[in-house]
Amino acid sequence: MAVSLRKLSLLTTMLGIAAVFYPGLAKADAVSDGVARATAVIDQYRKLPTFVAPGADFDIEATAKGKTMLSIPNTSANQFLKGIITREIAVGKEIGLKVQEWQNQGQPSQWVQGMDFAINNKISIVDLISGVNPAVVEPQMQAAKAAGVHVFASHFYDPSQPPDPLLAGNLPVSFYRQGWILGNWMIYKTGGHANAVIVKSDEVLPTAPLVQGIHDALAKNCPDCKISAEINVGITEWGTKIQPSVQSALLSHPKVNYVIPIYDSMSQFVVPAVRLSGKTGQVHIATSNGTPFVLDFIRNGDVEMDIGESLDWIARATIDGYMRELAGLPMPKEIGVPYYLFDASNVKTAGIPASANKGYGDDYVAGFKKVWEIK
Known part of the structure; x- marks a missing residue:
């Protein structure tokens, strides 16, 4: 036992010396651990949603x-x-x-x-x-x-x-959870090297917890990730301000590899901004809501991922x-509506063109009919 303890002590000392003289090793471990945690988060939301009754049956x-x-x-x-x-x-x-x-x-x-x-x-x-x-x-x-x-x-x-x-x-x-998923998606896809522009509308009350979820994901799981800009655009100005603002941000921050329009209807103005900036293939778009026209954007290769809500x-x-x-x-x-991630691997299940009630299975339709006592 004494020999084993001496060996353990020596190993611990050697690891400590390695950490001092090779700090990159410790950082690499932190990055890989963060990516592993982010991947586990993403895997949770790749499973087809299942229905959970919201309460007792009633007429x-x-x-x-x-x-x-x-x-x-x-x-x-x-x-x-x-x-x-x-x-x-x-x-x-x-x-x-x-x-x-x-x-x-x-x-x-x-x-x-x-x-x-x-x-x-x-x-x-x-x-x-x-x-x-x-x-x-x-x-x-x-x-x-x-x-x-x-x-x-x-x-x-x-x-x-x-x-x-x-x-x-x-x-x-849970808007916070949407942000948490978006942040971990970027970590997962970039191997821990995300550099993002966030497009948001602060006037919408749940914007704050959603954006906080993104920040928390990066803080916990990605020491090398960065948010280069947050663009706040009022709802009535989406059609006029999102595109030029995103283009300007991409020109000002050439190392950005993600744009996150936190509500996916914003994507109709972000997609042309990325294209006109000459960043197609370099800058990816991930978003949330699962609006059908944005799922079509995924199928066409313009958007990478959308957190779907049927x-x-x-x-x-x-x-x-x-x-x-x-x-x-x-x-x-x-x-009580579960999240489900759509990307190029499964977006066709939402229909061509995408539909509001496809891609999530039909378990929930039968489930609601049962709890509603509809024959």
Whole structure:
């Protein structure tokens, strides 16, 4: 035993000397360990999602009977939200709930008009969906409550953020986790040498936790990774400011190898920016949401990866949560739609062209029908 201890002591001493005279070895180990951890994160989200019941079975058709719902997106130009609302309308027809969209161009005054419309027309439910900050329409929410209109928020808050107390209910989603996945994707793909430009919209409340997730992934798993620039663009300015801002950033930071538009509808302006900068093949795009036209970008080679969220699944989970509240049942603590990574290896499963309800399997459709007691 004494001999073994002496050998162990000698080995420890030799490793210590090596670390002093060859610091690159320790750094290489830190990089490879970080890449291994990042790879493990990515592997979790390559598995086809499975359905988990959001609560007890209930008769959703009885609850929905005679009810109406108005969905107000932050802007009707956002194709991710447009896709969700399209599916909400379709799912509503399945269960007897009349759903319509409040068309708008991203102006808070238009959200106010939508709320007033709901109150004046005795709409049962207002769905403030992903980007409409309830704080902006608090006077209207107070009037809605007095009028018996239930105002909900979906896909807007991160679970770490307290919802507006005037809401009848809230279905948050982990935006932080989306950022965590995006950060680890870059580490995984670059072998621990990511250099990124982030495109964001700080006016959208969950932007902060999402971007923090990216920073935390790099801080934990990538000593050599870097964020060269963060570009903040307001929602109504995406069409005019994202492209020139990204082009300028790529020219100013020639070593950048990733652009991260945190909401994938931004990609329609990032793709031409990369192309016009002459960076195709050098600068990659990774994003989140799973909007069908962005999945088509993957198939065409313009976007590398998108964190998919089935728009049909989101629509069903949203309506499920709201109907549970109206039925006097507990709402889920989160929207409960799992993430699934799309890249060139599996994007064709989403259809050609991509569809809002393909690529995720159909387990969830049967699952919701069961919990809704639909024969």
